[in-house]
Amino acid sequence: MLRKSQILKKELLKVGKFSLVGVVNTVVDYIIFLCAFYLLSLSIALANLLAFLFAVCLSYYLNSKFTFSESSSDRSLTKLLRFILASATAFVLVTIVIYILSDYMPVYLAKILAAGVSLVVNYSLAKLLVFR
Numbered sequence: 001m002l003r004k005s006q007i008l009k010k011e012l013l014k015v016g017k018f019s020l021v022g023v024v025n026t027v028v029d030y031i032i033f034l035c036a037f038y039l040l041s042l043s044i045a046l047a048n049l050l051a052f053l054f055a056v057c058l059s060y061y062l063n064s065k066f067t068f069s070e071s072s073s074d075r076s077l078t079k080l081l082r083f084i085l086a087s088a089t090a091f092v093l094v095t096i097v098i099y100i101l102s103d104y105m106p107v108y109l110a111k112i113l114a115a116g117v118s119l120v121v122n123y124s125l126a127k128l129l130v131f132r
Helices: 004-039 044-067 077-101 107-130
Strands: none
Touching (some): 004 044
16 A cells, blocks of 8 residues: 555656646647748637647647556547547636736736646646546
8 A cells, every 4th residue: 555655756746747748748839839820821720729739639648658657558539539628628727817817917927827727727637537
């Protein structure tokens, strides 16, 4: 039986891995958005949607393999769709947080604080709904 300290350490390691995947994912999302907007001349909305969808798929793959250590037989279309739904839910919640906080502080600070909310919401939804 694992002690509480071992469980906490294991969970913190997962959060760290999840955060690292998030950083990689954010960079990829940003690059795809810029390429789609500037090189393909897509609208902001379409460029952002394309970047979001690609980033969600990459995030699912990396998190299932690296963060939550699932085998390829554990990955399924159903889990991917749940992950996309969870990510979209988190995206909406974080956007709301940015709008609310931006009434009280500069947007760039609201975006930074929302990143913390995003980490908690995305990790919780991924753990509870997708990689259970």
